[in-house]
Amino acid sequence: MPLYSSHADNCSRPIGNYWHTTVELEPDLALALEGDQRAEFAVVGGGFTGLNAALQLATEHGADVALLEAGNIGWGASGRNGGFCCVGGSKRSLSDLVRHFGHKETFRFLDCQMRAIDHVRNFLDTHHIDANTHSDGELSLAHRKKAMHGLEADAAQLRKALGIDVTLHSKDELEKMGVAGPEFFGGATLNRGFALNPLKYTLGLTKAAKTAGARIHARSSVIRIDRKEGGWCLETAQGRLHARRLIMVTNSYLEEDLPGAPFSALKGRLLPVLSSVLVTRPLTAEEMAAQGWTSHQMSYDTRRLLNYFRLMPDGRFLFGMRGGMNTTPRDDMEMGQDIMLDFFRIFPTWSDVEVPHIWSGFVCMASDLNPVGPLDGAPDAYTALAYHGNEVAMGSLCGVAVADMAAGAVTSSDLPVVLRGPLKRFPIPRLRKTYLKVAYRWYGLRDEKL
Numbered sequence: 001m002p003l004y005s006s007h008a009d010n011c012s013r014p015i016g017n018y019w020h021t022t023v024e025l026e027p028d029l030a031l032a033l034e035g036d037q038r039a040e041f042a043v044v045g046g047g048f049t050g051l052n053a054a055l056q057l058a059t060e061h062g063a064d065v066a067l068l069e070a071g072n073i074g075w076g077a078s079g080r081n082g083g084f085c086c087v088g089g090s091k092r093s094l095s096d097l098v099r100h101f102g103h104k105e106t107f108r109f110l111d112c113q114m115r116a117i118d119h120v121r122n123f124l125d126t127h128h129i130d131a132n133t134h135s136d137g138e139l140s141l142a143h144r145k146k147a148m149h150g151l152e153a154d155a156a157q158l159r160k161a162l163g164i165d166v167t168l169h170s171k172d173e174l175e176k177m178g179v180a181g182p183e184f185f186g187g188a189t190l191n192r193g194f195a196l197n198p199l200k201y202t203l204g205l206t207k208a209a210k211t212a213g214a215r216i217h218a219r220s221s222v223i224r225i226d227r228k229e230g231g232w233c234l235e236t237a238q239g240r241l242h243a244r245r246l247i248m249v250t251n252s253y254l255e256e257d258l259p260g261a262p263f264s265a266l267k268g269r270l271l272p273v274l275s276s277v278l279v280t281r282p283l284t285a286e287e288m289a290a291q292g293w294t295s296h297q298m299s300y301d302t303r304r305l306l307n308y309f310r311l312m313p314d315g316r317f318l319f320g321m322r323g324g325m326n327t328t329p330r331d332d333m334e335m336g337q338d339i340m341l342d343f344f345r346i347f348p349t350w351s352d353v354e355v356p357h358i359w360s361g362f363v364c365m366a367s368d369l370n371p372v373g374p375l376d377g378a379p380d381a382y383t384a385l386a387y388h389g390n391e392v393a394m395g396s397l398c399g400v401a402v403a404d405m406a407a408g409a410v411t412s413s414d415l416p417v418v419l420r421g422p423l424k425r426f427p428i429p430r431l432r433k434t435y436l437k438v439a440y441r442w443y444g445l446r447d448e449k450l
């Protein structure tokens with residue numbers, strides 16, 4: 001039984017996504033798969049992970065690769081996220097990572113996150129893609145006075161144990177930086193990361209992968225996968241793709257009841273969680289000054305149910321939040337009201353500002369780690385997913401890593417332990433949304449009261 005209403009998977013449904021107003025979509029950029037085709041590698045999923053995997057296979061391994069995407073390219077999280085290209089990718093906090101994996105492995109994992117940011121920057125530079133980038137690092141804002149202690153502890157750990165510099169800011173210093181609001185009591189800048197227009201990045205990847213020889217097929221939902229002739233046969237409504245090796249990078253947009261071992265291997269192991277974004281009309285200089293927010297630094301607060309926000313180069317303000325339990329049209333409407341309430345509470349002087357764009361999508365949680373590696377019980381099949389709501393950057397680097405692994409150039413032991421999985425099944429998977437409800441209640445209480 002699907003966890004969310006089928007409304008969520010309807011690829012032809014408009015989602016009110018602001019990024020679509022910033023690009024011209026070329027109708028023949030990625031045509032649907034038709035008839036019987038062959039490739040050495042099949043990639044399922046046309047987001048950052050799949051597109052980076054296809055590009056890496058075509059450029060670095062000279063491989064014959066075909067990618068199948070259910071919707072238009074970037075239909076999933078990659079074409080609709082907040083565009084924070086920053087560190088992250090595990091649901092564990094820094095201290096938790098150190099406790100479980102030790103300093104060396106935590107450092108390896110953090111190093112990967114830094115390289116992931118550089119990877120995206122290098123791609124944009126090399127391919128001359130103007131993805132409206134801005135922000136020099138990321139700013140974490142204490143939503144309560146006591147939350148500053150957590151930021152100070154993390155900063156000390158990053159500095160001492162890992163040699164990564166973090167700058168702490170008092171409330172007064174934040175105000176001088178153009179970062180003011182009734183819920184900001186101090187902050188910490190990590191000097192890594194930047195913000196981008198995620199759809200421009202996605203389309204840039206698509207063009208680069210095609211130029212390198214990868215075949216990219218949109219509107220080609222894989223409806224079953226069978227083992228055939230020692231490889232895989234992937235079936236869509238209009239065609240079939242035979243491939244020797246398979247890379248499944250469907251992330252939270254996976255329909256896990258579809259027939260075939262690669263689908264079964266992921267069944268009950270992922271928890272899609274809703275995240276929503278709004279974008280205002282361009283703000284005037286007076287409106288920014290009235291709020292005291294003039295900074296273009298990408299920012300988020302210290303809540304577990306976090307809010308993330310940034311003033312974009314065109315003067316529009318983007319604001320995102322987690323929450324929501326379903327995706328029917330009524331739920332979408334209620335989610336729209338909730339995100340506006342949060343936005344106006346945190347930025348009260350903008351409560352009259354028009355908000356023409358609100359949309360939501362799924363981020364992908366797992367019960368533990370985010371694995372890059374072979375899919376259990378499905379030979380010659382690999383996956384990379386479950387970045388826990390975060391990874392423009394890590395999704396991209398993990399796409400490269402899973403491609404290298406499928407091509408036999410690296411093995412799991414070349415990756416930090418944090419990225420090796422395994423992807424555990426949730427206990428009683430049909431209760432996943434109940435666990436989520438309980439987690440939301442607990443985090444909500446911890447964020448606001450404890």
Ligand SMILES: Cc1cc2nc3c(=O)[nH]c(=O)nc-3n(C[C@H](O)[C@H](O)[C@H](O)COP(=O)(O)OP(=O)(O)OC[C@H]3O[C@@H](n4cnc5c(N)ncnc54)[C@H](O)[C@@H]3O)c2cc1C
Binds near residue numbers: 045
């Ligand atoms: C609203 C929102 C805001 C976010 N903000 C940020 C942010 O600011 N920074 C950040 O780092 N991360 C953010 N994220 C998370 C980030 O977008 C994802 O982690 C990342 O895009 C994952 O990329 P992906 O390629 O693994 O998955 P996706 O982009 O989800 O791609 C998977 C694709 O697989 C396709 N697919 C599924 N099943 C099939 C099938 N059977 N056949 C063919 N194709 C199939 C889907 O259609 C989908 O397009 C956000 C996510 C959301 C939803």
